[in-house]
Structures are given as C-alpha cells and as structure tokens.
Amino acid sequence: xxxxxxxxxxxxxxxxxxxxxxxxxxxxxxxxxxxxxxxxxxxxxxxxxxxxxxxxxxxxxxxxxxxxxxxxxxxxxxxxxxxxxxxxxxxxxxxxxxxxxxxxxxxxxxxxxxxxxxxxxx
Amino acid sequence: xxxxxxxxxxxxxxxxxxxxxxxxxxxxxxxxxxxxxxxxxxxxxxxxxxxxxxxxxxxxxxxxxxxxxxxxxxxxxxxxxxxxxxxxxxxxxxxxxxxxxxxxxxxxxxxxxxxxxxxxxxxxxxxxxxxxxxxxxxxxxxxxxxxxxxxxxxxxxxxxxxxxxxxxxxxxxxxxxxxxxxxxxxxxxxxxxxxxxxxxxxxxxxxxxxxxxxxxxxxxxxxxxxxxxxxxxxxxxxxxxxxxxxxxxxxxxxxxxxxxxxxxxxxxxxxxxxxxxxxxxxxxxxxxxxxxxxxxxxxxxxxxxxxxxxxxxxxxxxxxxxxxxxxxxxxxxxxxxxxxxxxxxxxxxxxxxxxxxxxxxxxxxxxxxxxxxxxxxxxxxxxxxxxxxxxxxxxxxxxxxxxxxxxxxxxxxxxxxxxxxxxxxxxxxxxxxxxxxxxxxxxxxxxxxxxxxxxxxxxxxxxxxxxxxxxxxxxxxxxxxxxxxxxxxxxxxxxxxxxxxxxxxxxxxxxxxxxxxxxxxxxxxxxxxxxxxxxxxxxxxxxxxxxxxxxxxxxxxxxxxxxxxxxxxxxxxxxxxxxxxxxxxxxxxxxxxxxxxxxxxxxxxxxxxxxxxxxxxxx
Numbered sequence: 001x002x003x004x005x006x007x008x009x010x011x012x013x014x015x016x017x018x019x020x021x022x023x024x025x026x027x028x029x030x031x032x033x034x035x036x037x038x039x040x041x042x043x044x045x046x047x048x049x050x051x052x053x054x055x056x057x058x059x060x061x062x063x064x065x066x067x068x069x070x071x072x073x074x075x076x077x078x079x080x081x082x083x084x085x086x087x088x089x090x091x092x093x094x095x096x097x098x099x100x101x102x103x104x105x106x107x108x109x110x111x112x113x114x115x116x117x118x119x120x121x122x
Numbered sequence: 123x124x125x126x127x128x129x130x131x132x133x134x135x136x137x138x139x140x141x142x143x144x145x146x147x148x149x150x151x152x153x154x155x156x157x158x159x160x161x162x163x164x165x166x167x168x169x170x171x172x173x174x175x176x177x178x179x180x181x182x183x184x185x186x187x188x189x190x191x192x193x194x195x196x197x198x199x200x201x202x203x204x205x206x207x208x209x210x211x212x213x214x215x216x217x218x219x220x221x222x223x224x225x226x227x228x229x230x231x232x233x234x235x236x237x238x239x240x241x242x243x244x245x246x247x248x249x250x251x252x253x254x255x256x257x258x259x260x261x262x263x264x265x266x267x268x269x270x271x272x273x274x275x276x277x278x279x280x281x282x283x284x285x286x287x288x289x290x291x292x293x294x295x296x297x298x299x300x301x302x303x304x305x306x307x308x309x310x311x312x313x314x315x316x317x318x319x320x321x322x323x324x325x326x327x328x329x330x331x332x333x334x335x336x337x338x339x340x341x342x343x344x345x346x347x348x349x350x351x352x353x354x355x356x357x358x359x360x361x362x363x364x365x366x367x368x369x370x371x372x373x374x375x376x377x378x379x380x381x382x383x384x385x386x387x388x389x390x391x392x393x394x395x396x397x398x399x400x401x402x403x404x405x406x407x408x409x410x411x412x413x414x415x416x417x418x419x420x421x422x423x424x425x426x427x428x429x430x431x432x433x434x435x436x437x438x439x440x441x442x443x444x445x446x447x448x449x450x451x452x453x454x455x456x457x458x459x460x461x462x463x464x465x466x467x468x469x470x471x472x473x474x475x476x477x478x479x480x481x482x483x484x485x486x487x488x489x490x491x492x493x494x495x496x497x498x499x500x501x502x503x504x505x506x507x508x509x510x511x512x513x514x515x516x517x518x519x520x521x522x523x524x525x526x527x528x529x530x531x532x533x534x535x536x537x538x539x540x541x542x543x544x545x546x547x548x549x550x551x552x553x554x555x556x557x558x559x560x561x562x563x564x565x566x567x568x569x570x571x572x573x574x575x576x577x578x579x580x581x582x583x584x585x586x587x588x589x590x591x592x593x594x595x596x597x598x599x600x601x602x603x604x605x606x607x608x609x610x611x612x613x614x615x616x617x618x619x620x621x622x623x624x625x626x627x628x629x630x631x632x633x634x635x636x637x638x639x640x641x642x643x644x645x646x647x648x649x650x651x652x653x654x655x656x657x658x659x660x661x662x663x664x665x666x667x668x669x670x671x672x673x674x675x676x677x678x679x680x681x682x683x684x685x686x687x688x689x690x691x692x693x694x695x696x697x698x699x700x701x702x703x704x705x706x707x708x709x710x711x712x713x714x715x716x717x718x719x720x721x722x723x724x725x726x727x728x729x730x731x732x733x734x735x736x737x738x739x740x741x
C-alpha cells in the first residue's frame with residue numbers, strides 16, 4: 001500500500017531533499033512550510049508518517065506532536081522529529097513528548113530512509 | 123580556752139598582707155605593719171619620716187587630701203584609690219578603707235595593692251574599645267560589599283542583615299533582625315518562587331556542617347539569587363556559634379548564560395541546515411540516477427546552499443569581530459548623497475522595484491566610515507528589494523533632523539507585524555512568514571547594520587503599519603562640524619592609512635589638515651574651508667582626481683598649490699596636463715611619498731608669492 005508522508009520544514013532545500021529521497025521509493029509526499037499548514041494537512045490527509053522540524057513558524061514541531069498524540073483518530077500516525085540540535089536534552093524532550101524517532105541535521109538520505117522504515121514497521 | 127577578747131590582734135596586724143596603718147591628722151604615719159615594706163620597698167622609718175602625702179602620686183594628691191578632709195568633717199568610713207611610690211621609683215595602686223577613731227585623733231586605715239586589677243581593667247577598657255572599633259569597621263565592610271550578608275546567631279535568630287540583603291529580598295533590616303530561620307522563611311514566602319523549597323533549605327541550614335548552596339528566585343522584580351550557607355565556627359574549639367548566609371545576585375549572569383545558549387542553538391541550526399542539503403543531495407546524486415532536469419535542480423540547490431553557508435559564516439564572523447572590538451572604524455567626513463548613489467548603483471536596476479532618491483538640499487557632511495555606511499545602505503536596499511516580491515518603488519530619503527542626518531529607505535513590500543519590530547535587528551531573526559518560498563538571507567544583515575550605526579553613535583530603527591503595508595528603515599549619523607580653519611591642507615585620498623601618514627607629515631611641517639575620502643566630499647569641504655593647499659590622489663571611488671582638479675581650477679580664482687600622489691604610471695601627456703592645471707609636484711606612492719608630499723606643500727606655501735615653482739617631477 002502506498003504510504004503518505006508529510007514533510008514539514010520551513011527550509012525549501014530540506015523539503016526538496018526529502019522529496020527527492022523518498023519519492024523514488026514509492027511514497028506519496030506532502031509538503032508544509034510552517035506549523036499551521038502542517039497541522040491542516042495532517043488533519044485532512046492523515047499521513048502514515050510525519051517528518052516534523054522542531055523549529056518552524058506558526059505551531060512548533062513539539063506542539064504538533066502533542067496535538068497528534070492527543071487526537072484519537074491519529075493514533076497510527078508515526079512521527080520523526082527533525083532537529084538541528086545534537087543536545088541530548090532537546091532530543092529527550094522530543095522523545096518524552098512522544099516522537100517515535102528523531103533525526104539530527106544534517107542527515108543522509110540513507111539515514112532518513114532507514115528511520116522511516118523502522119517507524120513504519122512499528 | 124583563752125578569752126577571745128584577749129586574743130593578740132597584734133599578730134594579725136603583722137601577718138596581714140594588706141597594708142595596715144595608723145595615721146595622724148598631722149599628715150604623718152604613726153604606725154605601719156610589715157606589709158608596707160613588703161609592698162613598697164621603703165623601710166618603716168623612711169615612711170614615717172615624711173608626710174604620707176609625699177609618697178602619693180602627684181596627680182592623686184589633691185584627691186587624697188580631699189578624702190582625708192571628709193574624715194575630719196565627720197564621715198564614718200571612706201573608700202578611695204590612689205597611687206603610692208615604691209622605692210624603685212614605680213607606683214602601685216592602693217585601694218583604701220579608712221575611718222577616724224574619735225578619741226585618739228588618729229585614722230585607722232587599710233590599703234590593698236590593686237595594681238594588677240587596675241591594669242587588667244585598663245587593659246579591658248582598651249580591649250573593649252578596640253573590639254567596638256573593629257565591630258564598627260566590620261559592619262561598615264559588610265554593608266559595603268555588594269552581596270547580601272545575613273548572620274544567624276547561636277540561638278538561630280538573625281543577628282545581622284546588611285543593606286544588600288535589604289535590597290535583594292525587599293525585607294528591611296529592622297524587620298529581619300531577631301527573626302528565627304523559620305520566621306525568615308515565612309517572611310520570604312510571598313516574595314519567592316517555590317517557597318516550600320526555601321523553607322526546607324532554611325530548616326536544614328543549622329544542621330549543616332559544611333558550606334551548602336541553593337538557589338532562590340525573587341518575584342517582582344525578578345532576581346535569581348545563589349544562597350550560600352556556612353556554619354560560623356569559633357576557631358579555638360571548633361564550636362559552632364551561628365550561621366553565615368551570603369546572597370549573590372546572579373540574575374545578570376544567568377541571563378547572559380541563557381542568551382549565549384540561545385545564540386549557540388541558533389548558530390548551530392542555521393549552519394546545519396544548508397549543510398544538510400549539501401550532504402544529502404551529494405549522497406543522493408551519488409547513489410542514484412536522476413533525470414537531467416532533476417539533477418540540475420538538485421545541483422543548483424546545493425550551490426545556493428553552499429553560498430548561503432559561506433555568507434552566513436562570513437557575516438557571523440564579521441559580527442563577532444565587531445562585537446569583540448576587533449574592527450576599527452575609520453571615521454572621517456563623508457558625503458551621504460555620494461554614498462547613496464554608489465549604493466543604488468550597486469543594487470542595480472530592477473524595473474519591478476525601481477529605486478528613487480530624494481535628498482534634502484544642503485545636507486551637511488557626516489562623520490562616518492564611508493565603506494561601513496555603504497555596507498549598511500546596500501544591506502537595507504537589498505532587504506527592501508527582497509521583501510517586495512510583488513514589486514513596488516523603493517524610496518531613499520535623506521534629511522536633517524535635530525543635529526543629525528537621517529537616512530530612510532521605504533518599500534511597499536511585505537511589511538512587518540508589530541510583534542516582530544522589537545526583534546528585527548537581533549541576530550538570525552527573520553520575520554516568520556507563511557509564504558511558500560522562504561526569502562533567502564542569513565538573518566544577520568540587520569544585526570550587522572545596527573552594530574555599524576551604533577558604533578557611529580547613531581540610531582537605527584524600523585517602522586511598519588503591518589503585514590502587507592510596506593516598511594521604512596532609517597538610521598541617523600552625526601553631522602560633521604567643520605570649523606572654518608583657514609590655512610588647512612585638504613587631503614583627498616581614499617586609502618585611510620596613507621591619509622593618516624600625510625596628516626602626520628604635514629603636522630611635522632606645522633600644517634593642519636582635513637581629510638576627504640573621495641572627490642565629492644572634497645568638493646563640499648573645499649567650499650567650507652579656506653584650504654591653502656591640496657594633496658590629491660588620482661584614483662578615487664567616485665569622480666577621479668583629475669575631475670576634482672578641473673572643478674577646483676574653474677571655481678577658484680587664486681591658484682591653490684596641489685601635490686598629486688598616485689600609484690598610477692603617468693605618461694608625458696598626462697603629467698603635462700596636471701602641470702598645466704597648476705600641480706606643483708606629481709609623486710609616485712611609495713614609502714617616503716608622504717614625507718615628500720608634505721615637504722612640497724610646505725615649500726609651496728613658504729614661497730607662495732612666486733608662481734611657477736621649479737620642482738622636479740617624479741614619476
């Protein structure tokens with residue numbers, strides 16, 4: 001079955017990279033450039049997986065994560081947090097908030113794909 | 123058993139260690155016991171040979187006489203102290219008890235040697251005074267140091283609460299003194315965050331055997347305090363006599379730490395993002411085949427991100443250098459209209475966002491580092507263009523305001539929301555916008571511009587009616603105050619280092635100078651000062667030295683000597699042209715050029731009456 005993946009990041013180059021990486025693998029890609037757009041798309045399309053940048057204008061990645069966890073209809077949605085911070089405290093905060101995985105930038109396409117596989121197998 | 127009334131009291135008289143005596147109203151001792159000799163050293167006959175007053179210390183004699191008179195006047199018993207001389211010349215203190223005997227006309231008296239006690243007392247008084255003085259000094263010291271000091275005595279009550287403790291906690295000394303630790307905790311309840319934590323720390327404090335720390339946060343005004351509690355111990359036996367509590371105000375330090383952490387997080391994020399593209403796309407392109415169009419798109423993205431990273435690093439380092447004080451500004455008189463034209467020329471033509479310049483007449487010269495201000499202008503123009511994706515005219519204005527010149531750049535672009543205005547000039551800040559295409563940039567341009575303007579002593583700011591309403595950025599610069607000092611030499615030179623050398627050499631020759639970084643500024647300057655000579659560079663940012671010379675010659679009636687210093691290799695025609703225009707000397711820029719130029723100027727001014735000075739041309 002074809003999974004829908006949402007990439008939410010305010011950097012166009014990051015979105016392009018993700019799209020380039022995963023489209024060839026057969027995923028349907030949705031893009032959002034800020035938190036509010038991301039949340040709207042999540043509710044409308046119910047993607048299987050969401051790649052969330054932690055720092056975005058509008059709703060932050062952590063806020064969206066919270067909303068996903070709180071929504072009964074989104075229990076199957078997997079979340080991978082994208083963070084530029086290698087600080088353990090930030091990573092912990094994300095995992096505690098309920099992220100399934102995190103990826104620190106810069107990440108390689110290989111890393112992205114293997115994380116996604118792991119997440120979708122959960 | 124013998125009758126007690128018949129006991130030989132004579133024995134006691136001789137045994138007594140105290141000095142016993144009988145004295146007459148005639149002022150002589152009549153009977154003395156052995157203690158007198160033991161104490162004072164004089165023999166009894168020596169003591170009885172002279173009036174007893176002779177042996178009394180001269181300072182104590184009047185008092186002694188007065189006491190003796192009291193007996194004569196009917197007092198029953200008297201007590202007093204005086205000093206008696208010893209055989210060796212020293213004095214001893216005696217404490218007397220004396221009474222008259224009515225019938226014999228004798229005085230019975232007893233004296234005790236109290237010299238040790240008196241010395242002790244004296245010593246004690248001195249020691250007390252010393253201690254009191256020391257206490258006063260220490261109290262003053264405790265009040266003067268910039269930390270809160272609270273002393274808790276052995277009973278667990280506040281014994282001292284210094285001025286800084288007042289200020290930090292808002293609890294006044296009068297209120298705090300004598301409070302127990304628990305009461306102190308209660309008094310602070312309203313003023314601190316997490317008062318339960320504080321209470322438990324205060325309760326544990328007396329039991330502490332070593333120094334301990336805990337934080338305390340005061341509300342209104344917000345203050346972060348580091349509290350240190352140490353037991354106060356008597357050095358002699360290690361017994362604890364109380365507690366010393368020190369309050370350090372670390373609010374500023376904490377904020378600095380937080381700001382630094384935030385900056386590091388931001389820099390980290392900003393640097394990693396373009397890096398992510400470079401690494402990611404590289405890997406993709408190496409691992410897979412893509413269609414040509416896609417390949418190109420990815421490679422372009424990589425290039426752009428690489429460039430962005432470069433800009434970011436350069437600008438960030440620039441900013442850090444400026445903030446660290448490593449960049450020196452070369453301030454001098456500058457002509458704003460010239461700088462603005464140059465900035466507009468650099469920005470280039472864009473029919474969608476044309477630039478209009480509106481300058482007030484008679485703008486004064488400003489005090490500025492021309493290159494730095496140019497950088498600011500280019501930054502503001504570039505922003506105006508970037509943030510007008512829908513097009514619109516950009517207007518640059520300059521006018522005099524108060525004692526300064528204000529430059530403003532107005533655009534009809536995206537505008538700035540009110541809550542973003544205060545943060546606009548912070549590092550990496552960019553207005554969050556929900557446009558699909560994120561506008562490129564490092565987020566450091568405004569921070570750098572602000573830094574530059576503020577180093578010039580000016581102000582920078584932004585205004586906007588809101589999103590979609592365009593914006594107006596402005597900055598101010600000080601107007602240059604030029605005293606019309608006649609007899610000055612005008613230096614027209616864009617190389618600051620060389621200009622400074624020239625200034626120095628001219629000073630050696632007793633000449634003042636004014637420096638202009640370009641021909642346009644020089645034009646304005648020469649109008650306002652009665653320059654006696656000019657040292658001219660030919661290659662200048664705007665108009666050339668030759669153009670300036672032409673203008674100079676056409677507007678001035680009396681020829682002012684001009685010395686040209688240039689790196690250019692001039693041919694015969696060019697050199698002749700200069701000479702015809704009245705140039706006194708043409709020098710090549712080399713290490714001794716400044717000195718030579720100054721020499722030529724000095725010569726020219728000294729023999730100013732004659733024209734056509736024969737000076738060898740150097741090329």
